[in-house]
Amino acid sequence: MPKVTFIDLEGKSHQCDIANGLSVMEGAIAGGVPGILAICGGSCACSTCHAYVDDAWADKVGGPNEIEDATLDLANDRRTHSRLTCQITMQPEFEGLVIHVAKND
């Protein structure tokens, strides 16, 4: 299972094994990563699973599609590498992915 490192708002890192096919958000929830709230359960409706893809990974992970892009407009402090983690599906190439949790409330 690919490993993902989440860095929370306090700078603490959390390593999660996330099965391919699950979303990065689901992995964060399973691993109890603080700050990933995901109140809509991955329906791309709430933006409370917002995070920043680490600069080194941004190209590989890619940007949001149209609906995610729109939903990201609701997120706090949107930046260049903002993504909704419920819209990133784990795949083998994401082994070692680094994600910085955004301020979700």
Add this chain to the structure above:
Amino acid sequence: MTRHVIIGAGQAGLQIVESLRKEGFSGEIALIGDEASAPYQRPPLSKKYLLGQITAERLLFRAPEHYGRLGVELRLSTRVTAIDPAAHTVTLAEGSQLEWDRLALATGARVRKLGVPGAEDPRVHVLRGVEDAEALRQGLEQAARVVVIGGGFIGLEVAAIARKLGLEVKVVEAQSRVLPRVVAPLVSTFFHELHTGHGVRILLDQQVAALVPSADALTVQTQDGTVIPADLVVVGIGVLPNTELAEAAGLACDAGIVVDEFARTSHPHIVSAGDCTRHRNLLFAAPHRLESVQNAVDQAKVAASTMLDAPVPYAQVPWFWSDQYDVKLQMVGISTGHDSLVVRGVPGPDGFSVFYRSGDRVIAVDSINKPAEHMAARKLIAAGGQCDPERLADTSTDLKTLLQ
């Protein structure tokens, strides 16, 4: 030590717990729910879960260990049978009592039953909890002919899934259009055509009179004598708020547990949030009851703030979504009391939005496959909804620019 007790381990109950901890409450918390599962999401029950795309484990809001980390006593399969507001206790089904300093009712809602002969037949399904969804999913595997009673969101979502599974689907609706209470007629028409285009037959203005069982069918009979044979019937005719506990405890109820903008019931130390409440939202003149993720979460935050004696009033814009086939409907605001409509775009596969206006203000917007318009509409309504209708209708104007 201080102990707060939350009745109902659904979306609102869990959010109250999370907010209490986030705001720094360090006393004891007990979250009591009568379902067997730890808190889980309901929306996928009529969507991905019913289609068999995700397992029950993936419905859970939080991993089981999370509750330990939060320091919450999660008691599942445990029903609260009584509240004593004077003694500050609740009684659990097995007879024990629990004391509380502050109490929250997040008891949600249950499905409305179809009160006709034959409604107890095992081929009749409803959809509220994960057990209902699992039974329905298995039932659909065996069925060829499905009748959905009720053309509301849940009925239409189930109809869409049953079609995706290749089943023959008929929807029986008592009113003259689908989604009658929640959207404008042109949105109803869009969804009607969407479903008929996918091969669903929709019967309008039809009251179900009886379900007549036989060995090889459960036949739906309507009041005008129409008979529709089915292998499986799904009833989706709305929900009733779970107010009995509150009523028995003497709390004010009026088709919902009555709460003010601080989620306070008529008892100063008891709050309530989610589907079970008839509540005040400062953005609206009249109180209302809502069944949505947004309301469960936002009102739960308000309830937690009140439990901590730092009350923040409820003034959040309601939003909702529904997925049917490849169509995503996103709604914001409450359209009740609108006096005019502005349509942006052409109802069809490319998507459109309908703006509900009251005087010169936009009070609600339904967007079909227009996520950017929905998100702009959320901001527009939060900002008061003042907006030039001609520019709203003009698809060459970027809605975002209307907000400046």
